[in-house]
Amino acid sequence: MAQAKAKTHTKAKPPNLKGESPGTDSVYTDALGFFAMDSNVPGLSKVILQKLNMKNYDDYREALQGQKVAADFGIRTYHDMFQRMEDTFKFCAECKKLPEALVDPRALRRCKRCQNVYYCGQECQRANWSVHKRLCKKLKLAAIDRLVEWLVFTGDIPFHSGKWTRSMAEVKGWDEWFLMQEDLDAKLGAVLSCRYMHILWANAGKPRPEDEELVASIRRVTSDFHTRPITIGFALCGFGIAPSQAPVTVHVVGASHTETLDARRTDYDELARAFPDNQGLEVVLIGPEVVEGPAIKAPLQSPAGQGHVHLSGWKGLYHVYWETMVEMERAARPDLVIGFHPGFHASQGLTEGWLPTLLLLRDYGIPVLFTMYSEQELTYSLRILEELEVRIVSSGWSPFASLKLEQVQSNPSKQLVSSNSSYVMLQGAIEAVPELG
Numbered sequence: 001m002a003q004a005k006a007k008t009h010t011k012a013k014p015p016n017l018k019g020e021s022p023g024t025d026s027v028y029t030d031a032l033g034f035f036a037m038d039s040n041v042p043g044l045s046k047v048i049l050q051k052l053n054m055k056n057y058d059d060y061r062e063a064l065q066g067q068k069v070a071a072d073f074g075i076r077t078y079h080d081m082f083q084r085m086e087d088t089f090k091f092c093a094e095c096k097k098l099p100e101a102l103v104d105p106r107a108l109r110r111c112k113r114c115q116n117v118y119y120c121g122q123e124c125q126r127a128n129w130s131v132h133k134r135l136c137k138k139l140k141l142a143a144i145d146r147l148v149e150w151l152v153f154t155g156d157i158p159f160h161s162g163k164w165t166r167s168m169a170e171v172k173g174w175d176e177w178f179l180m181q182e183d184l185d186a187k188l189g190a191v192l193s194c195r196y197m198h199i200l201w202a203n204a205g206k207p208r209p210e211d212e213e214l215v216a217s218i219r220r221v222t223s224d225f226h227t228r229p230i231t232i233g234f235a236l237c238g239f240g241i242a243p244s245q246a247p248v249t250v251h252v253v254g255a256s257h258t259e260t261l262d263a264r265r266t267d268y269d270e271l272a273r274a275f276p277d278n279q280g281l282e283v284v285l286i287g288p289e290v291v292e293g294p295a296i297k298a299p300l301q302s303p304a305g306q307g308h309v310h311l312s313g314w315k316g317l318y319h320v321y322w323e324t325m326v327e328m329e330r331a332a333r334p335d336l337v338i339g340f341h342p343g344f345h346a347s348q349g350l351t352e353g354w355l356p357t358l359l360l361l362r363d364y365g366i367p368v369l370f371t372m373y374s375e376q377e378l379t380y381s382l383r384i385l386e387e388l389e390v391r392i393v394s395s396g397w398s399p400f401a402s403l404k405l406e407q408v409q410s411n412p413s414k415q416l417v418s419s420n421s422s423y424v425m426l427q428g429a430i431e432a433v434p435e436l437g
């Protein structure tokens with residue numbers, strides 16, 4: 001039986017946490033995101049907990065930490081699983097009412113076109129239309145993708161990809177990545193007709209889209225799976241770090257619990273395929289939310305073996321890792337540091353949480369790449385980095401942004417975003433100009 005996906009989107013700016021906030025622990029971005037939903041749709045966090053059979057946020061955290069097994073969610077059938085997932089999207093997109101707040105909960109009906117957002121009636125739908133009409137098409141794709149994404153869990157996505165036939169510098173984006181895949185049509189066709197694709201649409205409570213739409217979705221979800229390892233490759237290339245010359249250690253800072261709980265040993269293998277003649281690659285996931293489990297091994301003391309990616313993890317703040325592991329020579333010094341959506345721009349608390357890390361990376365002159373969900377986030381992040389007198393190497397749109405669109409669960413009227421869509425590369429500090437004598 002599949003595990004329920006307890007995933008929240010943390011794209012919205014965190015609110016001021018009041019009342020039932022989980023605490024002052026500003027390093028836990030997921031908690032911020034979780035309760036931020038209630039500022040848009042009061043009670044939505046409760047609905048999600050209830051659908052997952054959980055009493056409170058502590059239960060939810062435990063589940064994310066891997067301390068709860070799938071059976072505890074109380075999910076018995078595929079139909080039930082998909083139904084519960086859909087239920088967490090059921091509220092009026094205009095007046096934000098949840099079903100139980102309506103005289104007749106059945107009055108809540110889905111937009112027929114996108115099959116994604118709900119309205120309590122025609123009045124609310126009309127009031128929302130000027131906003132929704134610009135997002136309806138994208139929301140339709142998002143609704144398909146969040147179901148198709150289940151095939152990552154079942155192991156059907158991604159399909160098997162081969163060694164890169166072109167160098168990282170030559171592959172300019174997803175189109176070229178897909179073109180490199182041998183027998184692509186056959187591989188996409190195999191996913192399209194796999195057993196779980198069939199189970200999915202027999203239980204999803206929505207009509208199965210056309211094959212063409214599903215293939216497009218498989219491509220988007222595949223890009224979403226590989227966006228992180230390939231973004232690392234993009235950064236190595238940008239900094240001129242050649243894994244063919246020497247073993248490479250990459251630190252992923254601020255890795256979240258969902259990233260590490262769902263982690264499989266093979267998650268970053270695309271990076272080894274991108275550099276088939278590599279001398280050894282180690283990717284270390286570091287952060288206070290890292291889940292220490294069977295998939296995550298201890299960091300290596302000596303270089304990783306040639307030809308593959310060694311995935312390891314460490315739970316704690318980055319500067320502590322640096323002091324206790326790197327400086328004590330219990331783990332390798334990084335050649336590159338990556339932060340996927342660190343979100344340090346989002347609030348004062350987060351800036352404080354990230355500050356020691358940012359200063360450390362600057363002062364040791366480590367090549368760093370951070371990604372963002374949107375151009376706006378990039379602008380905010382650049383402002384902070386400039387204040388810290390960090391030397392910006394380059395920034396802009398990333399060619400390996402996920403093609404899968406993410407909607408803000410609690411607010412379907414917000415522009416959709418995609419993972420790793422913007423990036424900033426930085427190294428060291430801005431050089432001080434000598435004083436005039």
Ligand SMILES: [Zn+2]
Pocket residue numbers: 092093094095096097119120121124
């Ligand atoms: Zn309404």
Ligand SMILES: [Zn+2]
Pocket residue numbers: 111112113114115116117132136137139
């Ligand atoms: Zn719609």
